[in-house]
Amino acid sequence: MTRVQQLIQTLELQPHPEGGWYAEVFRSAASVTPFDGRPPRSALTSIYFLLEAGHHSRWHRVRSDEVWVHLEGAPLALWTADAALRTAPAHTRLGPVDAHGTRPQHVVPAGQWQAAEPIATHTAGDYVLAACMVGPGLDFADFSLMPEGSEEAALMRHHWPELARLI
Template sequence: MPHAELTQDDWIRSLELQPHPEGGWYREVYRSAESIPHPALPRRFTGARQFATSIYYLLGPGDFSALHRIRQDEIWHFYDGSRLVVQVIHPNGSTEELLLGRDLARGERPMAVVPAGSWFGARVADGDGYALMGCTVAPGFDFEDFELPTRAELIELFPQHGELIETLTR
């Protein structure tokens, strides 16, 4: 028997998702018990970090993940819903668009990586759809590694990407 189509609210309720500071909904589902000592990490880290962390992340209609960056690579996994577009501004100012979804013929992939130190944000490509994702970070995520700049700060850094920045900042 086929399963019923789940709605955005079904996912939020059943996975116990909470509002995320960058937009959307999330819940941490994994944080390794072991950690990497601070001296063993690159200088950009301010302390020890768990080996890895993972969250569920959901964006709904009209919502977006605001441009932000972290000090680690972030691996995005597509689970359900509509195609997701992750916009990346690399430290050198070049941009990249990552398409996550199931339609391989349209360039979508079930997994993509945002490199450490890149600014990135996301939105659902289908205006009235939602996208359920997973995000894995190694070394593990710590809010100490999270930067959420203002629109003005990003436009000052990357004036050539003003339109993209306007779209993915609040």
């Protein structure tokens, strides 16, 4: 059994709509009411998120802040872009701390576009396992994928065609 198969089985991971595998591991019993008019949400949610080599998390956004934490495997390329795609997407490398700027944690502010993919290495495996915490907690009503035919997708294809593969 490969490490990916072991993680999927042990952590009881299921396919995620954005790509990859996930399992919710925590949903706070406490609730908060966001200031933006959304109904009450759990104060915090947390998931395991697994991406295999050659797979990616599609461009999406969440209406709450999201914290990504690298747990094991290959480094993760986490791409973020402002909600209106006015500036070039930024790349953050998540993984063990090194002198080149790799860090184990990154926050994606509410409403920003985000996408992710494993960075292939010869020593770290063919997958990446991360934890993602969202506060206020994730409700799939607050989650949206970048639609293929949307204005945002057209902007991505025009200005950053190398990142359009993540749509």
